[in-house]
Amino acid sequence: MSTLTLSGINKRYDNGAHAVRGVDMDISDGELIVFVGPSGCGKSTLLRMVAGLEAITEGEMKIDGTRINEISPADRDVAMVFQNYALYPHMSVFRNMAYGLSNRGMAKSDIEAKVRETARMLRIEDYLERKPAQLSGGQRQRVAMGRAIVRSPKLFLFDEPLSNLDAKLRVQMRIEIKRLQRELGVTSIYVTHDQTEAMTLADRLAVINEGKVEQMGSPMDLYSDPKTLFVASFIGSPHINLLPARFENGELQVGATTMPGFEALPEGVPLMLGVRPEHIAQHPEGAFEISVDLVEQLGADSLIYGAVSGFNGDEPHELCVRAGEASQREPGELLKLNFETDRAMVFRQDSGERLV
Amino acid sequence: MKRVQFERSTVPYFFVAPQIAIIAVFFLWPAAQAIYQSFLLEDAFGLSSQFVWFRNYEDTILNFAWLQSAGFTVVFSAAVTLGSLSIALLLAVKANEVLHGSSSYKTMLMWAYAVAPPVAGLMGNLMFNPFIGDLYTAMNVLGWDFNQKLDAFDAGFVVILISVWKQVSVNFIFFLSGLQGISKGVMEAATLDCRSPTKRFWTITFPLLAPTTFFLMVINITYAFFETFGIIDTTTRGAPGGATNTLVYKVYTDGFLGADLGGSSAQSVILMLMVLALTVFQFRFIERKVHY
Numbered sequence: 001m002s003t004l005t006l007s008g009i010n011k012r013y014d015n016g017a018h019a020v021r022g023v024d025m026d027i028s029d030g031e032l033i034v035f036v037g038p039s040g041c042g043k044s045t046l047l048r049m050v051a052g053l054e055a056i057t058e059g060e061m062k063i064d065g066t067r068i069n070e071i072s073p074a075d076r077d078v079a080m081v082f083q084n085y086a087l088y089p090h091m092s093v094f095r096n097m098a099y100g101l102s103n104r105g106m107a108k109s110d111i112e113a114k115v116r117e118t119a120r121m122l123r124i125e126d127y128l129e130r131k132p133a134q135l136s137g138g139q140r141q142r143v144a145m146g147r148a149i150v151r152s153p154k155l156f157l158f159d160e161p162l163s164n165l166d167a168k169l170r171v172q173m174r175i176e177i178k179r180l181q182r183e184l185g186v187t188s189i190y191v192t193h194d195q196t197e198a199m200t201l202a203d204r205l206a207v208i209n210e211g212k213v214e215q216m217g218s219p220m221d222l223y224s225d226p227k228t229l230f231v232a233s234f235i236g237s238p239h240i241n242l243l244p245a246r247f248e249n250g251e252l253q254v255g256a257t258t259m260p261g262f263e264a265l266p267e268g269v270p271l272m273l274g275v276r277p278e279h280i281a282q283h284p285e286g287a288f289e290i291s292v293d294l295v296e297q298l299g300a301d302s303l304i305y306g307a308v309s310g311f312n313g314d315e316p317h318e319l320c321v322r323a324g325e326a327s328q329r330e331p332g333e334l335l336k337l338n339f340e341t342d343r344a345m346v347f348r349q350d351s352g353e354r355l356v
Numbered sequence: 357m358k359r360v361q362f363e364r365s366t367v368p369y370f371f372v373a374p375q376i377a378i379i380a381v382f383f384l385w386p387a388a389q390a391i392y393q394s395f396l397l398e399d400a401f402g403l404s405s406q407f408v409w410f411r412n413y414e415d416t417i418l419n420f421a422w423l424q425s426a427g428f429t430v431v432f433s434a435a436v437t438l439g440s441l442s443i444a445l446l447l448a449v450k451a452n453e454v455l456h457g458s459s460s461y462k463t464m465l466m467w468a469y470a471v472a473p474p475v476a477g478l479m480g481n482l483m484f485n486p487f488i489g490d491l492y493t494a495m496n497v498l499g500w501d502f503n504q505k506l507d508a509f510d511a512g513f514v515v516i517l518i519s520v521w522k523q524v525s526v527n528f529i530f531f532l533s534g535l536q537g538i539s540k541g542v543m544e545a546a547t548l549d550c551r552s553p554t555k556r557f558w559t560i561t562f563p564l565l566a567p568t569t570f571f572l573m574v575i576n577i578t579y580a581f582f583e584t585f586g587i588i589d590t591t592t593r594g595a596p597g598g599a600t601n602t603l604v605y606k607v608y609t610d611g612f613l614g615a616d617l618g619g620s621s622a623q624s625v626i627l628m629l630m631v632l633a634l635t636v637f638q639f640r641f642i643e644r645k646v647h648y
């Protein structure tokens with residue numbers, strides 16, 4: 001029902017912090033977009049600009065093609081779910097949900113019906129008369145969701161809504177948010193710094209770094225085809241393995257090992273080889289050797305951690321290998337490995353740009 | 357409801373003993389004295405006294421001067437409380453919009469509270485002095501035929517103004533802390549839910565400030581009843597014709613200047629009962645509505 005367009009968005013705070021730098025984005029109707037990035041990268045700032053809680057220093061925002069820069073938050077018809085829920089402490093759950101509707105002049109009987117319907121959907125109809133202080137964290141979370149849903153807004157905005165919940169509830173609510181968003185079909189933006197949450201929720205992900213969108217695309221795109229070192233290292237759990245490398249005499253040198261299969265890379269600049277843990281195979285005649293430090297059993301598979309030989313001590317040379325089945329490796333063991341050359345990536349260390 | 361029961365011991369009584377002693381010496385004993393005195397009628401020289409039951413009370417309540425004083429006290433207290441609370445709230449809301457917890461600034465705004473009531477009264481007296489008072493001149497220039505020595509309304513205006521001025525600062529500080537205690541997220545959520553800032557104030561901000569307002573209301577009523585004594589004593593002294601005589605000031609003038617100890621005691625007992633009733637009312641009926 002609604003699209004959102006950001007063009008050339010910049011945000012400078014009064015103290016000079018340049019929190020958002022030239023963001024362009026097109027969000028189509030019904031999409032669930034996730035902003036993900038490290039702490040302080042400007043995700044909340046960008047979201048709050050969409051909500052109208054922060055002024056837009058530069059650039060233009062449009063909802064359904066209409067410029068919203070100067071429109072007050074209440075008139076943008078967006079609803080937001082805050083990290084600490086921000087429920088009105090002096091109002092009952094019912095009044096919390098009804099407040100936005102009655103301010104928009106909806107008739108009393110319609111409000112009643114709408115609130116009850118939403119409460120049923122979120123299974124909070126038993127708490128309608130309670131004050132927020134009399135609810136558990138998870139119930140408050142649902143009320144905050146209900147307050148957003150009940151208004152049937154053009155956009156849902158979520159700013160780390162699950163970060164105050166325990167791990168189990170977080171997974172449960174994550175699934176529920178996804179389901180509700182599908183059912184209601186409301187265009188949504190979801191901010192998180194948890195990349196698992198980002199991967200599982202998103203139709204499309206925007207990875208933000210220092211105020212800029214590094215890359216935007218479907219979770220699988222970003223995982224298998226990252227455009228920058230930052231995106232490669234941010235997306236994926238466990239993290240991608242990164243080993244310093246250089247291109248000399250037409251060959252890629254990784255520590256003491258020469259890796260075949262790479263051509264036409266710039267010589268003499270520091271490079272970074274990136275390999276995901278599942279793209280490393282154990283092989284009796286492998287080119288790389290690690291001494292096993294730790295084995296993590298995950299049930300279906302296991303993760304082997306170890307240090308690669310042939311590097312001097314200062315350089316990063318820790319490696320994580322995903323082993324297909326429960327692995328019998330012991331700490332201290334030496335293990336020969338091969339990297340899947342066609343899945344490996346090469347980045348420039350200085351700019352982070354991906355070369356292969 | 358179940359309560360935790362501790363073994364009885366005499367030790368706690370030692371700890372509360374100093375407080376009990378202070379209450380006994382400075383409140384219970386004088387109060388008992390006042391009640392006793394209020395049943396006595398003394399002769400003009402204070403040499404003999406006679407037990408007269410409720411005569412002093414009858415004389416007090418049926419006396420026009422007392423009724424006038426009671427009327428003024430109600431108007432005065434309401435005006436001072438409402439005036440100082442609303443001015444302070446307005447200032448605090450405005451300050452809260454621009455100020456983010458800079459405490460030195462807050463302390464600077466607090467200074468008027470440090471002025472003792474009689475000093476505030478003297479300052480007010482100077483400002484409303486017919487010969488050198490700037491405010492006196494200003495009022496008359498602005499076309500208000502102002503004279504607090506002759507006109508009851510003008511005199512009331514002066515004492516109310518000074519009392520409000522003195523109390524605004526402390527109310528302001530409490531309101532400002534109250535406002536800064538309201539979660540930023542809640543205010544932002546309200547911005548998305550309600551377009552009108554005025555409506556947001558009355559539906560969100562004001563109810564969330566209610567505990568502060570209630571506390572300040574109790575403090576301010578007590579202030580208006582009792583502590584303004586010094587202001588009245590240094591400005592109007594109840595003039596003209598008893599029009600600015602608060603009940604407390606009347607207790608003082610009748611007892612110490614008029615030497616009517618019995619009558620004055622009866623008045624103070626009545627005052628005590630009024631305050632008691634007011635306090636009970638505040639806690640029973642208003643407090644219940646303000647906590648969430």
Ligand SMILES: Nc1ncnc2c1ncn2[C@@H]1O[C@H](COP(=O)(O)OP(=O)(O)OP(=O)(O)O)[C@@H](O)[C@H]1O
Nearest residue numbers: 013015017019038039040041042043044045046193
């Ligand atoms: N009100 C403000 N005034 C000045 N600078 C601010 C303000 N709010 C945020 N910043 C700065 O802007 C940058 C981006 O902040 P933002 O809150 O958007 O980060 P974030 O990506 O949401 O981080 P987190 O994951 O920790 O919530 C930070 O460097 C922060 O210091």
Ligand SMILES: [Mg+2]
Nearest residue numbers: 043044045159
């Ligand atoms: Mg944030």
